[in-house]
Amino acid sequence: MHITGLHHVAIIASDYARSRDFYCRVLNLEVIAENWREERQSWKLDLAPCGLRHLALACGDAAAMRAHLRGLGVETEALRVDEYTGARFFFCADPDGLPIEFYQPA
Template sequence: MHITGLHHVAIIASDYARSRDFYCRALGFEVIAEHWREERQSWKLDLALPGGGQIELFSFPSPPPRPSRPEACGLRHLALACDDAEAMRGHLQDQGVSVEAIRVDEYTGARFFFCADPDGLPIEFYQAAPTA
């Protein structure tokens, strides 16, 4: 038995249409499948990530809030690999997304920055440092 990779990350949106627009338009993810689940009054959207992973975007009636304070226990953020942090940051700004300044990891030399999705989920864009 071996783990072969990450299959998907599931996200519950408070406003499905707004989050769908963010992940498809601003981030450019392609729709694999989209289903209205009548019995749950819920949308389920499967989005393709480069490299084979997926994001599952859900809507549910009145989802409870999740603690969002820094360093709260649980999933801290979603990190997406990119090949050019500066270009990715500029693209997001062109889409009207508020982004943080680019930082450099003091241990790895990687360049990265954060933004938030429409529900405040922190998303990191990570450009690995060139190998010598």
């Protein structure tokens, strides 16, 4: 299984409007998508990578990558489907607990 690249970086913001302004106006990052998630009562704002909440690596086959990692003894979360893009993804953690997402673009 091969990593095909860095897909995205996610952050948690204490003040959404202030953070959105900073990343868009100050850093001039382009908004890829912006969605309100009712079940979480939070915004999901996709921008060009900046900041770090978790590392997301693009892969060609998320299910195969998950099976490969599990075969190496790595605990993983269940395979999921992104409700906005249809992409398949799952998470595991690095040795320090940093979430790592493996993302198969749709």
